[in-house]
Amino acid sequence: MASIRLKFRPSTAHGKEGTLVFQLIHGRSVRRITGKYKIFAEEWDGRAGRILLPSPSSPRYAFLVSLKDELQWELDRLRRMVEEREKTTGTVSLDEITAAFSPDTDTPDSVFNFIRSRIRHKRQLGKVRSAETYRSMLNSLMRFRKGADLTFGMVDGGLMELYEAWMQGCGLTRNTTSFYMRILRTNYKLAVEKELTPDRHPFRHVYCGMDKTVKRSIPFSDIKKINDLDLSRKPSLDFARNMFMFSFCTRGMSFVDMAYLKKTDLDGGCLTYRRKKTGQLLTVEWTWQMQAIIDKYKPNATRYLLPIITREDGSERRQYQNMMRKTNRLLKDIARLAGLPLPLSMYYTRHSWATIARGRAVPLAVISEALGHDSETTTQIYLDSIKSSEVDKANSMILEGL
Structure with missing residues (x-):
């Protein structure tokens, strides 16, 4: 198998950008493909063979993130070309691959x-x-x-x-x-x-x-079962349950919005944030249930309210994504402990809150406002889809007796 690496060729002129080069090695043959990709010497990690990302506030950050992704695409494409030629011909001609591969x-x-x-x-x-x-x-x-x-x-x-x-x-x-x-x-x-x-x-x-997709929701009795679980000896499960309950208490706040909540968003007994999905500004009254969850964790050194993003080093989005995956995985275990025969995830909080609100005769306009919908029509479609799934569930229960 050919070895494929990315190399950096620094500029001979001081302070100028150097060039990134694709290097192929097979047997004793070496070929290098030079592209238009250029970065500064301080933006290259020679030991790891990859681009070094600056802090998100850097004016070069967005460019380098995009360039890193693009280079990975090109490396993957080059590897596939090598694999295809090995599969079809049984040999690898670096000259053929170099001629066929045209980055940028x-x-x-x-x-x-x-x-x-x-x-x-x-x-x-x-x-x-x-x-x-x-x-x-x-x-x-x-x-x-x-x-x-x-x-x-x-x-x-x-x-x-x-x-x-x-x-x-x-x-x-x-x-x-x-x-x-x-x-x-x-x-x-x-x-x-x-x-x-x-x-x-x-x-x-x-x-x-x-x-249309089935909107997943659970009744208030199941929410309470989850809340009442004794998970004091299982800190990871306890964290996942706390994040689930915080989302439910804040009317089904999405995990990404929870992750990026800032301490300054909590002021005067109200939590004010802007939804990542729509950009809409929402305000939630701060309750003792929310405070009880916050009190379980030591104040962190970051600007963020919840202990989801714990480091401000440019990896914030990766931290949020990793924690979301971990939380959703742990919620499956929590569902089993609570005796719930379903694949519980953070997705359930928003639909459960809406369903419970509807069942308690909360006006449609109020539910619409709470969910951050642009119109009551959207909310009606949202609730109708939940209602449809409940009818299907009831029908299945009836048919079981046949």
Whole structure:
């Protein structure tokens, strides 16, 4: 197997950017592919062979994060090319691979590079989550294409149908394939707008809608069972339960919003925050239940209210994502301890709060305001989907007696 590494070639001029080089070694042969990727010497970790990220406040941060992702894509593509040639021919010709591999292509209508530029733009705007979804879609498209780039002129209805079929063959749900298709369609429309391609309407015969999903909720009695569990000897489970209960007490606050709550957001007996998903400003009255959860943990040295992000070193988003995965995994164990036959996750808090509020005759307008919905129509759809799942559950119970 060929060895593939990224190397840094410093500039001969002091203070100038150096060049990143792809190095391939197979047997005693060595080939180097030079691209347009340039960084400063202090931005390179020679021992680890990777880019060093500065603090998020640095003006170079967004650029370097995007560049790091792009370089990883290119390295993965290069490895796939080597694997494909080994599989089909049984040998590896570094000259052939070097000739075929073309990083940082400047083709104006390169689909891969166009989407990468949109990812960089979103990161610069601070839209990290949106950039991540674009990156996921591009990774999927690149796997479908086996790393081979394409122009917008090659994007037609037939190709999109093949891409959809490929995703379905990978086991993706209809909503997931549609999600990727909608992102790709957005980029395609922008390319049309920039006159990079005429509109060939390639998405006419693929699914770009949204199927209704079952909204998961549990009754108040189950919420109480979770709250009353004695987890004093199991600190990890206790933490997961506390985060679940904090979310429920704050009307189903999402885990990402909880992670980024600042100590300054709590003032005058009210917790005020802006939803990451919609940007909407919400205010929640601070209650003794919320304070009891906060009191379980020592004040941390960060600006954040909850002990989810514990270090401010540029890894905040990774800390939040890791903790969310861990919490959702532990909530499955908590459900078993509470005798609940369901895959409990943080997703349940928001729908449970809405369902319980509806069951206690809370006006629709109040529930809508609490959930941060733009209109009561959205809330009605939200509650109708919950109601539908309850009816299906009741029907299943009835049919069990047949």
